[in-house]
Amino acid sequence: MSPDNRILIAGAGPVGMISGYYLANKGIPVTVFDSLPQTTTDHRASTVHPSTLEMLSELGMTDEMTEKGLISAVFQYRDRYDDRIVAEFDYGIISDETNFPYALQVEQHKVINVAREHAERLPDFSLKRPYEVVGLEQDDDGVALSVKNPDGEIETYSGRYLIAADGGRSVIRKALDIEFPGFTWGERFVIATTKFDFGSPEAGNHRYRNYVAHPDQWCALIKVAGDDMTGLWRILLPASGDESDEYVKSIDWVQDKFAECLPYAPPYEVIHRNLYNVHQRVAETFHVGRAVLAGDSAHVNNPLGGMGMNGGIHDGLNIAEKLVRIWRGEGDDSLLAQYDRQRRTMAKKYVQAQSIQNKEILQESDMDARRKKLDALGAIAEDREACHEYLLKSSLIAMVREANSVQ
Numbered sequence: 001m002s003p004d005n006r007i008l009i010a011g012a013g014p015v016g017m018i019s020g021y022y023l024a025n026k027g028i029p030v031t032v033f034d035s036l037p038q039t040t041t042d043h044r045a046s047t048v049h050p051s052t053l054e055m056l057s058e059l060g061m062t063d064e065m066t067e068k069g070l071i072s073a074v075f076q077y078r079d080r081y082d083d084r085i086v087a088e089f090d091y092g093i094i095s096d097e098t099n100f101p102y103a104l105q106v107e108q109h110k111v112i113n114v115a116r117e118h119a120e121r122l123p124d125f126s127l128k129r130p131y132e133v134v135g136l137e138q139d140d141d142g143v144a145l146s147v148k149n150p151d152g153e154i155e156t157y158s159g160r161y162l163i164a165a166d167g168g169r170s171v172i173r174k175a176l177d178i179e180f181p182g183f184t185w186g187e188r189f190v191i192a193t194t195k196f197d198f199g200s201p202e203a204g205n206h207r208y209r210n211y212v213a214h215p216d217q218w219c220a221l222i223k224v225a226g227d228d229m230t231g232l233w234r235i236l237l238p239a240s241g242d243e244s245d246e247y248v249k250s251i252d253w254v255q256d257k258f259a260e261c262l263p264y265a266p267p268y269e270v271i272h273r274n275l276y277n278v279h280q281r282v283a284e285t286f287h288v289g290r291a292v293l294a295g296d297s298a299h300v301n302n303p304l305g306g307m308g309m310n311g312g313i314h315d316g317l318n319i320a321e322k323l324v325r326i327w328r329g330e331g332d333d334s335l336l337a338q339y340d341r342q343r344r345t346m347a348k349k350y351v352q353a354q355s356i357q358n359k360e361i362l363q364e365s366d367m368d369a370r371r372k373k374l375d376a377l378g379a380i381a382e383d384r385e386a387c388h389e390y391l392l393k394s395s396l397i398a399m400v401r402e403a404n405s406v407q
Ligand SMILES: Cc1cc2nc3c(=O)[nH]c(=O)nc-3n(C[C@H](O)[C@H](O)[C@H](O)COP(=O)(O)OP(=O)(O)OC[C@H]3O[C@@H](n4cnc5c(N)ncnc54)[C@H](O)[C@@H]3O)c2cc1C
Pocket: 010, 011, 012, 013, 014, 015, 016, 033, 034, 035, 036, 043, 044, 045, 046, 047, 048, 108, 131, 132, 133, 134, 165, 166, 167, 168, 170, 171, 191, 276, 294, 295, 296, 297, 303, 305, 306, 307, 308, 309, 310, 311, 312
């Protein structure tokens, strides 16, 4: 094959869009394909951690993201059973380690749009949508993507490398025959959004990010600014029973659950709700030949701790930086294997381990075990050194540092 001198990216979610922007910003021609006509505004990621803010500040994105979001300097774990605050973590403790001693609560679609607006100003960036990637071929010189255009015709695009950022159901991962081992949680997760202010004194003075433990009524309460910047609260709840998806998505189910989990002043005005199956999976390899997986195509996890998009952006920028070196003749394809060693190992060690642990703490039903787990969390928050270490891990700063040290 004599491929076009460009890099192809499947998927214009946060990972594909930001990687594409990075590459075009370095003068590398890049084409990004997305099957949808525009970015969806469904309620997914909202927490951007310090480690990611550091990376995005180098791309000049953080000022605009901050204007559209909320600075969240602390987060809490609560025990709904005893109605107490178990632990409060203050990012100020890691201000010796980062210029961003806070998480930014900013919706996923806003992050994507900030990256797109920057990227579209660059001559080397091209975004094609709605163009659905349907297949991939490759040889030693390049990749050829089969793409369905808006008229339903199949076109072929070639390039030197492909970043597959096409999400958890990745067509590319399947085309490359890469296994996706792991498991799916028994319960589904509901995310429901209300304007009711859980930060008010009558509603428990919640912080912008709160994880509330209870054997069957655990939940996460997250505040975002909303498109009109007047504030919205997203509540993440488990649907553990065998009720139909249709019933779980109904307003009656959501109101009943809100009344059980958040007994402040129900019924609440619920303005959006959605239902997800939740998986913990990591692909068996992050690259085959000249195609690499990044983001949800490479790993998926439960949203407790807000790590999926963050880890995905770290993947995307890690591989994009390596592709720049290869492009400039400063490295060869062995960097793709290094990407796999750095990112796949860390996805398991940090994102999988911590997101699973977060869920296990919230849902523990053995009374002795839950007391021990919650007390241990409280003890970490009280001990400055332990808290420093905990925040470096939960903000994924430790993961990025360890990944970068892997040869
Ligand atoms: C309720 C919820 C809350 C979450 N909260 C957080 C959080 O606070 N912090 C966090 O870090 N993560 C969070 N996550 C996870 C986060 O949303 C994902 O990890 C993130 O979206 C992954 O980004 P991505 O770009 O890899 O994939 P996606 O966002 O899934 O984007 C994939 C893109 O590829 C496109 N695509 C798919 N197939 C094709 C194809 N065949 N051809 C062309 N285009 C294609 C899609 O249209 C899409 O635009 C949350 C997830 C959920 C469900």
